[in-house]
Amino acid sequence: MNRFLVVIEKADNNYSAYSPDLPGCVATGKTPQEVRENMAEAIKIHIKGLKEDGLPIPMPTAKADYIGINLQAL
Numbered sequence: 001m002n003r004f005l006v007v008i009e010k011a012d013n014n015y016s017a018y019s020p021d022l023p024g025c026v027a028t029g030k031t032p033q034e035v036r037e038n039m040a041e042a043i044k045i046h047i048k049g050l051k052e053d054g055l056p057i058p059m060p061t062a063k064a065d066y067i068g069i070n071l072q073a074l
Contacts, residue, residue: 005062006039008032020062022046 008017011028015035018026025046029035050057 002060004043004060005064006036006043007064008035008039019043021058021060 004019004021006017006019008015014028014030015032016026016028017035017039019039022043025039025042027035027038027042029038047057
């Protein structure tokens with residue numbers, strides 16, 4: 001099973017998501033859970049489309065991490 005990094009961002013009235021490894025593959029949802037579910041479906045559809053078009057399926061390579069910054073020290 002391949003695992004694609006998904007970035008979820010809070011918008012004004014909903015959430016949006018994208019995967020750096022799958023350009024153009026995006027989703028939205030009213031809640032974080034809904035956007036995750038919608039993104040999972042979007043990834044499946046995106047990959048099926050790539051296959052149908054005879055294009056390669058990118059291997060997941062994106063990584064994520066948090067970097068802590070002491071804002072009071074600035």
